[in-house]
Amino acid sequence: MYQLHYFPSNANAAPHMVLEELGQAYELVLVDRANNAQKSEEYLAINPNGRIPTLVDGGLVLSEAAAIVLHLVDQHPEANLAPRIGAPERAKFYQWLIFLTNSLQEELMIWQYPDRLTGTEAAATEIVRDGAERRAGAYLDVIEQHLETNGPLFLGDKLSAADFYLVMLARWARPMSNPPRSRPHIARLLDMVTALPAVRRAYEHEGVTGEIC
Ligand SMILES: N[C@@H](CCC(=O)N[C@@H](CS)C(=O)NCC(=O)O)C(=O)O
Structure with missing residues (x-):
């Protein structure tokens, strides 16, 4: 059985949604980030970066949320959460x-x-924060343009794990002055994906209530 080391709404959320959508059995293991457990000797032994998430799949210990997502969709190709390997859509x-x-x-x-x-450096911190928000906003604009032409999902009408990944990031980005949802085509994707029972279940398991993103 898969084991996903997580903390609510952290970078585990995308792998978690994918696991739910795949209908796979998995165990959630809380990494108590509130008490810095991601830097404990025990956790560093499986994730030397001290970052969440980590997936344990038998003898395989995997970090990096996107790598975990790719591994999961490859393990379960019948679920079609990614196009077939070698196809241009892939x-x-x-x-x-x-x-x-x-x-x-x-x-x-x-x-x-x-x-x-x-x-x-408080003044520098503000400059860096503002710059990062501006650059993140520009990336969101690129996604919005793509969805306007090619949507409603990243791969047209074909649901893929990339859509789940955007939900996770959109949740983090909610406090931005121009949050992801302010863009109509991104908002449509978020509405479609957060309506999926698998997505609702994943966030519920993590103890997240209310609007997801
Ligand atoms: N690139 C990594 C980043 C993971 C990451 O930074 N996770 C955050 C939570 S969302 C974390 O563990 N932060 C704890 C820390 O920085 O000490 C991934 O996508 O898995």
Whole structure:
């Protein structure tokens, strides 16, 4: 059985939604981030970066949310949460998933934690935060343009794991002055995906109540 090490609404949310949509049995293991458990000796032994999530799949211990998502969709190709390997659509799926994790997610991390770059320099922290919000907003605009032309989901009308990944990031980005949902085509995707029972179940298991994103 899969084991997903998580903390509510952290980067485990996308793998968690995918596990639910796949209908796979899994065990959730809380990493008590409120008490810095992600930096405990025990957790560092499975995730040397001290970051959440980690997936344990038998003898395989896997970190990085996007890698976990890719592994899960590859293990269960019959669920069609990604196009077939080698198809042009698969390449576009890689493009969007990697854009989400490598560009948007990283910018959101800087926006959420600018002091990790600036230390105690309050003025610099504000500049970094504002810059990260602007850059994240520009990435969201790119997604909005793509969805307007090619939507309603990343791969047209074909649900893929990239859609779940955007839900996770959109939840984090809710406090932005121009949040993801302010863009109509992103809002439509978020409405479609958060209406899925699998998505609601995943967030419920994590103790998240109310609107998801
Ligand atoms: N690139 C990693 C980032 C994971 C990450 O930064 N997770 C956050 C929670 S969303 C975390 O563990 N933060 C704890 C810390 O930085 O100490 C991934 O996508 O899995």
